[in-house]
Amino acid sequence: MKKGVMRPGHIQIRVLDMAEALEHYRDLIGLIETHKDSQGRVYLKGWTEVDKFSVVLREADEPGMDFVGYKVLNNQVLEKLEQELIAFGCNVEAIPAGELDGCGRRVRFDSPTGHMFEIYAEKEQTGKWGVSNVNPEAFPRDLKGMKATRFDHCLLYGPNIAGTIQLFTEVLGFDIAEQVLDGEGTRLAGFLTAGMKAHDVAFIEHPELGKFHHSSFFLETWEDVLRAADLISMTDTSLDIGPTRHGLTHGKTIYFFDPSGNRTEVFCGGDYHYPDHEPVTWTADELGKAIFYHDRVLNERFLSAVT
Amino acid sequence: MSSTDSSNQPFEIKVVNRGKTYLCDQGESLLSGMEQKSADCINVGCRGGGCGMCKIRIIKGRFTSKRMSKAHVSPEEAEKGYALACRTFPSENMVIESDHFQIDEAVELGTS
Numbered sequence: 001m002k003k004g005v006m007r008p009g010h011i012q013i014r015v016l017d018m019a020e021a022l023e024h025y026r027d028l029i030g031l032i033e034t035h036k037d038s039q040g041r042v043y044l045k046g047w048t049e050v051d052k053f054s055v056v057l058r059e060a061d062e063p064g065m066d067f068v069g070y071k072v073l074n075n076q077v078l079e080k081l082e083q084e085l086i087a088f089g090c091n092v093e094a095i096p097a098g099e100l101d102g103c104g105r106r107v108r109f110d111s112p113t114g115h116m117f118e119i120y121a122e123k124e125q126t127g128k129w130g131v132s133n134v135n136p137e138a139f140p141r142d143l144k145g146m147k148a149t150r151f152d153h154c155l156l157y158g159p160n161i162a163g164t165i166q167l168f169t170e171v172l173g174f175d176i177a178e179q180v181l182d183g184e185g186t187r188l189a190g191f192l193t194a195g196m197k198a199h200d201v202a203f204i205e206h207p208e209l210g211k212f213h214h215s216s217f218f219l220e221t222w223e224d225v226l227r228a229a230d231l232i233s234m235t236d237t238s239l240d241i242g243p244t245r246h247g248l249t250h251g252k253t254i255y256f257f258d259p260s261g262n263r264t265e266v267f268c269g270g271d272y273h274y275p276d277h278e279p280v281t282w283t284a285d286e287l288g289k290a291i292f293y294h295d296r297v298l299n300e301r302f303l304s305a306v307t
Numbered sequence: 308m309s310s311t312d313s314s315n316q317p318f319e320i321k322v323v324n325r326g327k328t329y330l331c332d333q334g335e336s337l338l339s340g341m342e343q344k345s346a347d348c349i350n351v352g353c354r355g356g357g358c359g360m361c362k363i364r365i366i367k368g369r370f371t372s373k374r375m376s377k378a379h380v381s382p383e384e385a386e387k388g389y390a391l392a393c394r395t396f397p398s399e400n401m402v403i404e405s406d407h408f409q410i411d412e413a414v415e416l417g418t419s
């Protein structure tokens with residue numbers, strides 16, 4: 001939060017078929033559908049999130065991620081960071097308030113890895129879904145599927161992660177919480193946080209620009225992750241790998257795909273990070289264990305299947 | 308519907324580059340039909356038409372298909388018989404070639 005960036009705010013994901021996508025994100029993952037805009041985009045959120053939405057689905061010919069946005073403290077921060085992004089050399093575009101219904105002015109910028117990012121200061125707050133902010137009950141009783149609590153982070157693949165990590169640390173004030181280094185000390189992966197979470201965004205070096213590896217949603221317990229695995233089987237959903245544990249961040253996790261081939265993760269647990277913490281390092285010769293702590297080998301699909 | 312659809316006989320799928328043939332149940336995609344038989348002759352990725360790992364070229368046989376990522380099969384490529392196995396549903400016996408997935412290396416690095 002050193003530069004006033006608070007947290008992940010929203011991600012816009014392209015899907016091939018909206019009805020099928022809603023069966024995945026709403027009925028299986030258990031996100032709450034909050035809105036549909038005039039362009040046909042559908043807005044969703046995890047039930048614990050206070051803002052109106054955190055996931056936007058857009059029907060398109062090519063799956064993948066349009067952009068991911070981070071919420072900053074206020075408009076002064078937004079204006080200051082906008083200037084710093086321009087000075088850093090990003091192509092910066094101002095998106096007017098209301099382009100996403102309920103969201104204020106956004107500052108969109110490109111990055112060396114080919115991904116589009118946004119920052120914004122204002123979004124309509126509708127409060128946690130199904131519980132009051134005064135004397136709140138433990139949880140709403142009519143949640144669906146995996147009952148995901150929030151959009152947590154995304155993992156992005158692209159070339160020159162060094163450049164994008166520099167952008168996130170120097171301009172946006174993120175910390176490197178965890179990393180993978182090869183024998184020469186080159187960073188092959190970086191897990192970055194704006195706060196105390198083990199990661200708010202992660203990057204892995206990859207030759208193609210702008211690739212989307214997964215969006216991730218938080219569950220409370222390992223039991224919830226196992227129940228998610230049961231639901232994946234019950235719905236005949238395409239499984240990638242899990243349930244298992246990561247070495248990196250130590251989260252307990254399962255990966256699967258939406259009906260358009262975008263990967264989804266649900267996970268629980270994970271390490272924490274304070275600004276005075278040195279990055280945790282995994283070495284490339286232990287990459288299998290770093291990614292899948294139990295299997296200790298990588299599968300080809302996890303490395304190559306991106307949208 | 309042609310006569311081949313009227314029985315519940317599976318379709319024979321010949322994957323020439325791997326020298327393998329498997330039986331794909333009706334109603335299954337080329338990819339899920341292959342996975343069910345553990346035939347292991349087309350690479351499996353997302354199973355949703357997004358990642359391109361299951362890209363094939365169709366040499367022979369009629370099929371129907373579901374929407375697939377234009378990033379991996381452009382309309383021109385589709386004309387030439389390229390397809391994603393996870394989005395292709397055979398209507399008769401087919402001959403295909405797998406292993407057409409390739410990563411497009413970035414031509415340009417750095418913030419433009």
Ligand code: FES
Pocket residue numbers: 261305338350351352353354355356357358359360361362391392393394
């Ligand atoms: S397996 Fe990903 S496109 Fe077919």
Ligand SMILES: [Fe+2]
Pocket residue numbers: 153154155214216265
């Ligand atoms: Fe993740």
